Amino acid sequence: MLELTARPLTPEAFAPFGDVIDTRTSEYFPINAGRTRRYHDLAKVETLGDEARTLISIFVSQPVSLPLTLDFLERHPQGSQAFMPLHEERFLVVVAPPGESIDPDSVRAFVTDGHQGVNYHAGTWHAIQSVLEREGEFLVVDRGGAGNNCDEHPLAVRVALD
Numbered sequence: 001m002l003e004l005t006a007r008p009l010t011p012e013a014f015a016p017f018g019d020v021i022d023t024r025t026s027e028y029f030p031i032n033a034g035r036t037r038r039y040h041d042l043a044k045v046e047t048l049g050d051e052a053r054t055l056i057s058i059f060v061s062q063p064v065s066l067p068l069t070l071d072f073l074e075r076h077p078q079g080s081q082a083f084m085p086l087h088e089e090r091f092l093v094v095v096a097p098p099g100e101s102i103d104p105d106s107v108r109a110f111v112t113d114g115h116q117g118v119n120y121h122a123g124t125w126h127a128i129q130s131v132l133e134r135e136g137e138f139l140v141v142d143r144g145g146a147g148n149n150c151d152e153h154p155l156a157v158r159v160a161l162d
């Protein structure tokens with residue numbers, strides 16, 4: 001069983017896996033006569049393969065128990081997948097770099113702070129949505145279209161908070 005302690009999520013640490021969506025660590029420019037700050041192009045949306053299109057969905061998730069035990073990670077080979085909390089929910093992020101197999105030494109666990117969303121790049125191995133403390137509501141942007149877009153890789157992981 002791989003035992004991990006979740007670390008605070010940062011854009012730098014998450015860069016090998018995807019993007020952190022957070023106004024506090026992003027640039028903006030003014031629009032709408034200066035009434036709006038546009039935090040522009042924060043994440044790389046990928047929609048690959050046949051009949052690919054971008055989906056916008058809402059996930060309402062029940063909270064996970066800690067320590068979080070996982071028996072697989074999944075990946076979406078044909079597209080990215082973004083999760084943005086709608087009510088400052090914190091969630092666990094467990095990831096491994098894209099590849100045909102997972103090196104246990106490359107697996108990383110993070111915890112968000114409620115202001116952060118994540119965008120998994122296509123092929124990044126990740127745990128399924130794992131919200132903490134209370135029911136969570138997330139805006140999700142990912143890929144629809146033909147063919148398989150979800151592979152699972154067995155991996156036994158236990159994740160604790162610091």
Ligand SMILES: NC(=O)N[C@@H](O)C(=O)O
Pocket residue numbers: 074081126127128129
């Ligand atoms: N299955 C699904 O739409 N969600 C998962 O991909 C997930 O990462 O939660």
Ligand code: NI
Pocket residue numbers: 074076081126127128
């Ligand atoms: Ni997923």
